[in-house]
Amino acid sequence: MKHRNLLPYRARAFLLVLALFLAACSPETDDRTARIKDPWIRLAPPNAGMLAGYLVLENPGARPLELVAVSSPDFASVEVHRTEIVDGVARMIAEPALTVPPGGHAVFEPGGRHLMLHGPARPFDEGERVALEFLFADGAQLAFEAPLRRGPDGGHHHDH
Numbered sequence: 001m002k003h004r005n006l007l008p009y010r011a012r013a014f015l016l017v018l019a020l021f022l023a024a025c026s027p028e029t030d031d032r033t034a035r036i037k038d039p040w041i042r043l044a045p046p047n048a049g050m051l052a053g054y055l056v057l058e059n060p061g062a063r064p065l066e067l068v069a070v071s072s073p074d075f076a077s078v079e080v081h082r083t084e085i086v087d088g089v090a091r092m093i094a095e096p097a098l099t100v101p102p103g104g105h106a107v108f109e110p111g112g113r114h115l116m117l118h119g120p121a122r123p124f125d126e127g128e129r130v131a132l133e134f135l136f137a138d139g140a141q142l143a144f145e146a147p148l149r150r151g152p153d154g155g156h157h158h159d160h
């Protein structure tokens with residue numbers, strides 16, 4: 001009995017095609033390089049010039065993940081901010097780049113780091129979804145959607 005080729009030829013051909021397909025997909029960010037959890041954007045009054053977004057950015061990969069830009073077709077610009085208390089006053093500071101270590105994650109949450117979405121293209125209703133895209137230093141892109149929600153306190157707050 002021959003045991004050299006355990007898989008029939010057709011199965012091997014299929015696996016080869018599958019491997020080529022996966023290789024072709026690898027420039028896109030996938031589950032091994034970046035993952036977004038629980039994205040949401042805080043609902044704001046219709047005249048608000050900016051909104052705040054929250055999520056968890058996970059890096060399940062083996063290399064540091066560097067977020068260099070964020071964009072949305074629904075906003076003029078999107079920045080990463082963090083809120084810091086300086087002399088008892090909450091201030092927002094822009095973070096031009098954010099690096100998540102291998103196996104680590106970055107939390108965007110009310111009162112801390114957040115996405116600052118400037119210049120909404122239109123008013124939004126609760127439950128609507130905003131399209132967002134992260135661009136990483138290696139050129140990979142990650143598109144996702146975040147629903148508009150009221151904050152945990154139920155209100156329209158300005159304590160990003």
Ligand SMILES: [Cu+2]
Nearest residue numbers: 081092116160
């Ligand atoms: Cu901000």
